[in-house]
Amino acid sequence: MLKYFLGSDNMKIGSLNIRGHAALAPMAGVADRAMRELCMQYGAAYSITEMVSSKGLTMQDKKSKELLLISNSERPTGAQIFGDDPQIMAEAAKKAEEFCKPDFIDINMGCPAPKISGNGGGSALLKDPELAGKIIKKVKDAVSVPLSVKIRIGWDESSLNAVTMAKICEENGADAITVHGRTKQQMYAPPVNIGMIAEVKKNVKIPVIGNGDIVDGASAKKMLDETGCDFLMVGRAALGAPWIFSQINAYLETGEILPEPTVEEKMQIMLTHIEKLCEYKGDYIGMREARKHASWYIKGMRGAASMRQEIGKLENMSELRALSQKVIECANIA
Numbered sequence: 001m002l003k004y005f006l007g008s009d010n011m012k013i014g015s016l017n018i019r020g021h022a023a024l025a026p027m028a029g030v031a032d033r034a035m036r037e038l039c040m041q042y043g044a045a046y047s048i049t050e051m052v053s054s055k056g057l058t059m060q061d062k063k064s065k066e067l068l069l070i071s072n073s074e075r076p077t078g079a080q081i082f083g084d085d086p087q088i089m090a091e092a093a094k095k096a097e098e099f100c101k102p103d104f105i106d107i108n109m110g111c112p113a114p115k116i117s118g119n120g121g122g123s124a125l126l127k128d129p130e131l132a133g134k135i136i137k138k139v140k141d142a143v144s145v146p147l148s149v150k151i152r153i154g155w156d157e158s159s160l161n162a163v164t165m166a167k168i169c170e171e172n173g174a175d176a177i178t179v180h181g182r183t184k185q186q187m188y189a190p191p192v193n194i195g196m197i198a199e200v201k202k203n204v205k206i207p208v209i210g211n212g213d214i215v216d217g218a219s220a221k222k223m224l225d226e227t228g229c230d231f232l233m234v235g236r237a238a239l240g241a242p243w244i245f246s247q248i249n250a251y252l253e254t255g256e257i258l259p260e261p262t263v264e265e266k267m268q269i270m271l272t273h274i275e276k277l278c279e280y281k282g283d284y285i286g287m288r289e290a291r292k293h294a295s296w297y298i299k300g301m302r303g304a305a306s307m308r309q310e311i312g313k314l315e316n317m318s319e320l321r322a323l324s325q326k327v328i329e330c331a332n333i334a
Helices: 033-041 056-059 062-067 086-100 121-125 129-142 162-172 195-202 219-228 246-254 263-281 281-297 302-309 315-330
Strands: 009-013 016-019 022-023 077-082 104-109 147-154 177-181 208-211 229-234
Touching: 016 195, 022 246, 033 263, 056 077, 056 086, 077 086, 077 208, 077 229, 086 104, 086 129, 104 121, 104 129, 121 129, 121 147, 129 147, 129 162, 129 315, 147 162, 147 195, 162 177, 162 195, 177 195, 195 208, 195 219, 208 219, 219 229, 229 246, 263 315, 281 302, 281 315, 302 315
Parallel strands: 022 229, 077 104, 104 147, 147 177, 177 208, 208 229
Antiparallel strands: 009 016
C-alpha cells in the first residue's frame, strides 16, 4: 500500500517556512497546476509555476496569466518569470504578485532552451552577471514576497561562474538560490557537477537548493551530504512518479526505503492526475497533454512498449481507463 511521508519543517525562503526536503522543479509544459497539486499531496515541499514570459505578462497576455493560476492545495508555490530587461522583469513580478498572490517570486536564469536563452533570458544571463544583478535588484524592490533565483553552474565548461552568480544573487536581495549542477551547453546530459554546488554553498549565506539527477532517497542524501546544500529540487524524476517526494522524505528522516506503489496504485494516481488535468484545461487539451503523462506512468511496465501507439491516440477518459486496465492485466500475467 502506498505510504505518504510529508516531512518536517526544514528551511526558510525569506520569511516563508518550508516543510519537507525536496521541491518540484518548474518544468515548462509539464509542471502545471494538476501536477503541482499531486506532487504536493505526495510530499513535495513547495512548487514553482511553469516559467512565464515577463514581456507577455506585462502585455496582459492571456496564456501567460493562465500559467500563473495557483490553487490553495498546491501552496507554498512560487511564480517563475524570465526575461532580460530589468524594468520589464520588475513590472512582471509585481503583476504576478497581484494576480496570483504567489508565496514567492522565482527568476529563471537557468533555462537552456534555445528559444529562451537565444533571446537573452534564462541561462543567457549566466554570460552577463552584471545584468543579472540589476534584474534581481529591480525585482526584489518591486515585490513584497520573498525572491529566489534558479541558475546553472555556467554557460559551458570554460565559464563555470556559479559562485560569482550566487554572490550577485545574494548581494542584490535574493532570499534563496537553486543551482542545477549542469552547464547550459550540457542541457540534461551527464554528469552533474556536485562540486560546484558545494562551492556555491560555501560562499553564500542564503539557502542553496541543489538540483540535478536526484532520483530517489539515496541520491537525495548524496546531494545533501556532498554539497552541504540546504534543500533539494526534483525535476524529471517526478514525471510519472509524484510519490518520489514521499520516498525522499522517508529516506532522509528515517532511513526507510518506501516501496514503489503497486501497478494498480500507479494507474489510479495516473487517472486522478489526468482527470484534474482535463478539469483545468478542458478535455481536448487535457487529453492531448495526457498522452505524455501516460507514457511516463507506464514506463518500464510489462507491455508498455506495445501500448505507446495506443497512448498516442487517446481522446477521452474512457479510453484512458481502458488502457489502465490493460496495463494492470499485463502486469498480473504469471
